[in-house]
Amino acid sequence: MEKITTGKIRNLKSEIRKISMLTAYDYSIARILDETAVDIILVGDSLGNVILGHENTRSVTIEEMSHHTRAVARGAPRALVVTDMPFGSMRDAVLSANRLVESGAAAVKVEGAEIEGIRAIRGAGMEVMGHLGCLPQSASVYKVVRSDKLIDEAKQLEAAGVFAIVLELVDSEVAKQITAAITIPTIGIGSGPHCDGQVLVTYDMLGLYPDAPKHAKKYVDLAVEIKRAVGSFIKEL
Ligand code: KIV
Numbered sequence: 001m002e003k004i005t006t007g008k009i010r011n012l013k014s015e016i017r018k019i020s021m022l023t024a025y026d027y028s029i030a031r032i033l034d035e036t037a038v039d040i041i042l043v044g045d046s047l048g049n050v051i052l053g054h055e056n057t058r059s060v061t062i063e064e065m066s067h068h069t070r071a072v073a074r075g076a077p078r079a080l081v082v083t084d085m086p087f088g089s090m091r092d093a094v095l096s097a098n099r100l101v102e103s104g105a106a107a108v109k110v111e112g113a114e115i116e117g118i119r120a121i122r123g124a125g126m127e128v129m130g131h132l133g134c135l136p137q138s139a140s141v142y143k144v145v146r147s148d149k150l151i152d153e154a155k156q157l158e159a160a161g162v163f164a165i166v167l168e169l170v171d172s173e174v175a176k177q178i179t180a181a182i183t184i185p186t187i188g189i190g191s192g193p194h195c196d197g198q199v200l201v202t203y204d205m206l207g208l209y210p211d212a213p214k215h216a217k218k219y220v221d222l223a224v225e226i227k228r229a230v231g232s233f234i235k236e237l
Helices: 006-014 027-034 047-051 062-075 089-102 115-123 149-160 172-181 222-235
Strands: 019-023 040-043 080-084 107-111 127-133 165-168 186-189 197-200
Touching (some): 062 080, 062 089, 089 107, 115 127, 149 172
Parallel strands (some): 080 107, 165 186
16 A cells, blocks of 8 residues: 655656546545555545535634544545635634644645745644635635636745645646746646646536536436335335
């Protein structure tokens, strides 16, 4: 079993194979994912909508992220566990990141070009993944971002020491230009095929989250399977 490190993810930039990243919020799903070839397990703050039933990700707390990170880390001895810095946590960036790393995250993910905070976390010896494009913690509408400003922001993030950058709903051509302009990998979601890797919310790809966004491909409809199984259980009573 080869443990995935941030260094390994960086090196995949120069390889032909793509980086895979999926979310998990609990031990059982993390364990299933860890037994596949997936590279990165993200404890996303999509926890807010997908698991806790909130309208958005903004009410997720550092305590909740820490609690779910512990569960995921117990189930994922192989994959790289990355945890989202929740809304507001960059006010005390080093302290918050430290809590998540102590809970078992190998790295934290930061939304936006929060260069100063990222430098502080890196200065304290912790690993950081960036996240640019349509940012769930601040976007009022969920739409594709076309701004060339993103290329400059990606370069700034690279200089600040992040090991990879998630591009969420970035125009495919802009995502291609960013991917060519930096030496660290880009991991896309709804950003076209040119990124160095792809990420999906696991509950979206498995058909478990009823409000999944349109750009998320559903690979299986487990809601249908669960209802079928429950139907069989009730029939057998
Ligand atoms: O919170 C999350 O699940 C994420 C992914 C959509 C990248 O940030």
